Amino acid sequence: MRIGIDLGATKIIAGIVDNNGRVIKAYKIPTERSDGYERVIDRVITLIHTIVRKGKLHWNDIERIGIAAAGQIDKDSKTVIFSPNLRWHNVPIKQDIERAFKIEVVLENDVNAATYGEWKFGLQERFSNVIGVFVGTGIGGGLMINGKLYRGYQHVGGEIGHMIVNPHGYPCHCGTSGCFEAYCGGSYIIERVQKFIQKGYRGKLWDIIQGKVDELHVGHIEEAYCLGDSLCKNIWEEVIEYMGTGLASLVNLLNPEVIVMGGGVIQGTKFLITDACNVMERRAMKASIKDVRIEKAQFGDTAAIMGVAFISD
Numbered sequence: 001m002r003i004g005i006d007l008g009a010t011k012i013i014a015g016i017v018d019n020n021g022r023v024i025k026a027y028k029i030p031t032e033r034s035d036g037y038e039r040v041i042d043r044v045i046t047l048i049h050t051i052v053r054k055g056k057l058h059w060n061d062i063e064r065i066g067i068a069a070a071g072q073i074d075k076d077s078k079t080v081i082f083s084p085n086l087r088w089h090n091v092p093i094k095q096d097i098e099r100a101f102k103i104e105v106v107l108e109n110d111v112n113a114a115t116y117g118e119w120k121f122g123l124q125e126r127f128s129n130v131i132g133v134f135v136g137t138g139i140g141g142g143l144m145i146n147g148k149l150y151r152g153y154q155h156v157g158g159e160i161g162h163m164i165v166n167p168h169g170y171p172c173h174c175g176t177s178g179c180f181e182a183y184c185g186g187s188y189i190i191e192r193v194q195k196f197i198q199k200g201y202r203g204k205l206w207d208i209i210q211g212k213v214d215e216l217h218v219g220h221i222e223e224a225y226c227l228g229d230s231l232c233k234n235i236w237e238e239v240i241e242y243m244g245t246g247l248a249s250l251v252n253l254l255n256p257e258v259i260v261m262g263g264g265v266i267q268g269t270k271f272l273i274t275d276a277c278n279v280m281e282r283r284a285m286k287a288s289i290k291d292v293r294i295e296k297a298q299f300g301d302t303a304a305i306m307g308v309a310f311i312s313d
């Protein structure tokens with residue numbers, strides 16, 4: 001048995017993973033990142049104790065604790081160097097968890113772990129070159145090349161969301177502008193729409209959300225776009241164009257067999273993958289796009305847990 005933890009900005013999910021990658025039991029708690037690193041780690045430790053007790057496991061049965069964290073991981077010290085989402089700098093997660101349990105701890109970036117999980121337990125038999133594109137509040141990416149996770153020189157590669165698709169474009173949370181995620185990340189899209197609503201825009205979108213601006217989701221924006229709402233038409237057409245452009249650049253650069261797409265924006269929209277694929281096919285080089293497939297991620301919230309429970313260097 002293995003334990004996988006997905007440590008995100010808003011929630012921590014812990015799962016018991018069997019030797020076939022199945023998540024037998026999973027628990028979710030809020031991260032409450034504003035409490036600071038030490039308190040969050042205490043909550044992770046308590047959560048691991050809870051899951052072992054409720055799963056009726058013995059400590060001897062547990063081969064590994066895998067932690068998938070939303071941040072950049074140092075390749076040597078296995079600290080989280082920087083996590084804008086968790087607001088952490090240089091925190092020794094691996095050491096702290098190992099000290100608490102005396103069990104091997106593996107620390108990996110959450111999107112690398114999710115890509116690995118989708119590959120190992122879903123795509124592995126058919127494909128060895130897979131790009132994971134996870135579109136949630138931002139965009140995370142993972143690269144499986146020739147059946148191995150590609151991490152880059154300092155192990156912080158695969159930042160697909162920060163490929164610059166327009167040097168004069170929208171500002172990005174990373175500090176530069178025109179990144180893929182500044183165009184297609186859920187929080188950025190919603191922020192753009194909300195600004196217009198705050199200035200008094202109504203239209204069909206207003207009817208769909210019934211005035212509840214705080215509950216606005218990209219699915220509402222796509223729905224309003226389909227109904228011909230003029231604001232959503234402009235904004236969503238731009239999202240489709242840039243999503244397709246970003247995918248075309250990935251295809252030209254890496255010539256993958258499959259791009260696996262997941263995250264809240266993908267799960268919450270009906271036509272985005274198809275619409276973006278049309279743009280991608282138009283824009284990518286013919287030889288690079290030949291037989292490339294796009295697949296929806298299968299494992300949702302549990303992909304990172306499954307991946308980090310099994311990932312290796």
Ligand SMILES: [Zn+2]
Pocket residue numbers: 161162172173174175176179181
């Ligand atoms: Zn960026």
